[in-house]
Amino acid sequence: MHAESESMETLAVHGGERRPGPDGSVVYPIYQGTVYSIEPGTGYHDLPYIRLSSTPSQRYLHDKLAALEGAAAAVATASGMAAVTTTLLSVLRAGDHLLASDCLYGGTHDFLTRHAEGLGWRYSFVDVHRPETWTAARTPQTRLFLVETITNPLMRVGLLREIAGFARREGLLSVIDNTFASPVNFRPLRAGFDLCLHSATKYLGGHSDLVAGAVMGSDELIGRVRTALNLYGGSLDPHTGFLLARGIKTLALRVRAQNDNAAALAGFLAGHPQVAAVNYPGLTSHPDHEHAAELLSGFGGMLSLRLRGGEQAAKALLDALRLPSVAPSLGGVETLITRPATSSHAGLSAEDRDRLGITADLIRISCGIEAAQDIIADFDQALAKTQP
Numbered sequence: 001m002h003a004e005s006e007s008m009e010t011l012a013v014h015g016g017e018r019r020p021g022p023d024g025s026v027v028y029p030i031y032q033g034t035v036y037s038i039e040p041g042t043g044y045h046d047l048p049y050i051r052l053s054s055t056p057s058q059r060y061l062h063d064k065l066a067a068l069e070g071a072a073a074a075v076a077t078a079s080g081m082a083a084v085t086t087t088l089l090s091v092l093r094a095g096d097h098l099l100a101s102d103c104l105y106g107g108t109h110d111f112l113t114r115h116a117e118g119l120g121w122r123y124s125f126v127d128v129h130r131p132e133t134w135t136a137a138r139t140p141q142t143r144l145f146l147v148e149t150i151t152n153p154l155m156r157v158g159l160l161r162e163i164a165g166f167a168r169r170e171g172l173l174s175v176i177d178n179t180f181a182s183p184v185n186f187r188p189l190r191a192g193f194d195l196c197l198h199s200a201t202k203y204l205g206g207h208s209d210l211v212a213g214a215v216m217g218s219d220e221l222i223g224r225v226r227t228a229l230n231l232y233g234g235s236l237d238p239h240t241g242f243l244l245a246r247g248i249k250t251l252a253l254r255v256r257a258q259n260d261n262a263a264a265l266a267g268f269l270a271g272h273p274q275v276a277a278v279n280y281p282g283l284t285s286h287p288d289h290e291h292a293a294e295l296l297s298g299f300g301g302m303l304s305l306r307l308r309g310g311e312q313a314a315k316a317l318l319d320a321l322r323l324p325s326v327a328p329s330l331g332g333v334e335t336l337i338t339r340p341a342t343s344s345h346a347g348l349s350a351e352d353r354d355r356l357g358i359t360a361d362l363i364r365i366s367c368g369i370e371a372a373q374d375i376i377a378d379f380d381q382a383l384a385k386t387q388p
């Protein structure tokens with residue numbers, strides 16, 4: 001049952017909930033059983049079995065995930081990477097070609113560069129700001145266009161409506177990884193994308209204590225993803241699914257606080273004499289600010305920066321900060337900080353990193369829900385210590 005409200009606050013709490021729940025429970029319980037009694041003649045993919053993502057707790061979570069993105073259907077996966085790989089494996093065949101953003105999450109980028117050839121797929125990395133590169137790269141075998149809402153770590157926002165429109169006109173399936181924005185800041189299916197996916201490890205879970213993924217879309221497409229997932233084996237365990245559903249209930253509150261904190265911190269850093277650059281789509285100086293303001297309902301909780309003192313200063317800042325943990329993930333209630341060249345993008349060649357602007361001195365911040373003045377005060381004291 002999907003909540004009727006369109007407000008993310010209400011959807012996050014009530015979307016997909018059973019009213020009344022089993023035995024009147026207000027909170028949907030964890031059905032940890034592996035298997036359930038069946039009627040004779042039940043088809044394989046409908047057997048209630050955890051790997052087939054068809055048990056009561058899993059079906060409840062799927063309804064909640066679908067409600068969040070305004071989708072007809074959803075399926076949860078064992079990680080964000082399981083969502084990415086299973087989605088691609090469910091729709092691409094040997095001989096197919098795909099267009100992919102040239103600024104994808106490192107794991108997705110590595111999956112394509114290391115595994116696509118073995119699967120018989122060809123791919124072209126394209127610039128999500130330059131439609132002429134999409135047209136030039138499209139071939140008669142192209143089936144799919146894969147992008148991300150806000151890219152890591154420069155927080156670029158591509159021409160997303162144009163990409164969805166191009167894919168529709170060309171008969172391609174459009175797939176978007178909406179992890180960085182979360183449905184609070186962007187609803188891709190409304191903007192015309194066919195499939196939306198998440199690393200639910202990040203904002204959806206929100207507490208840095210679970211690994212999960214999700215794919216949302218039409219009944220037909222999610223049916224295909226689920227059938228592939230059943231065979232590749234990346235279903236989500238009900239226990240983790242319970243934690244994910246619990247996290248989702250506070251999604252809107254958390255993400256709005258994270259949007260506000262990132263905006264406040266970006267503003268402070270942009271005015272600081274030791275800071276050379278701040279990448280945050282909410283700043284008017286950001287190259288995508290104008291169209292991001294039209295597309296997004298919030299600019300997100302992620303930002304990145306470079307210091308005038310270069311790599312040494314970046315290392316010293318990380319040492320001097322007291323509030324954030326130095327850790328590579330994102331989307332949790334606690335502020336995290338990392339240098340992408342040594343973490344998320346360490347797998348790329350130095351040449352590729354330079355081409356993408358992921359310099360050794362770049363620092364990425366995932367804002368938590370702490371008080372903005374405390375985060376800013378901590379950066380203020382740490383920058384004072386790292387003054388050349």
Ligand SMILES: Cc1ncc(COP(=O)(O)O)c(C=O)c1O
Pocket residue numbers: 079080081082084105107148152177179180198199200201211212213329
């Ligand atoms: C945008 C994006 N997509 C997918 C993933 C993969 O998610 P997971 O670590 O849950 O497999 C990540 C992880 O950082 C990510 O940032």
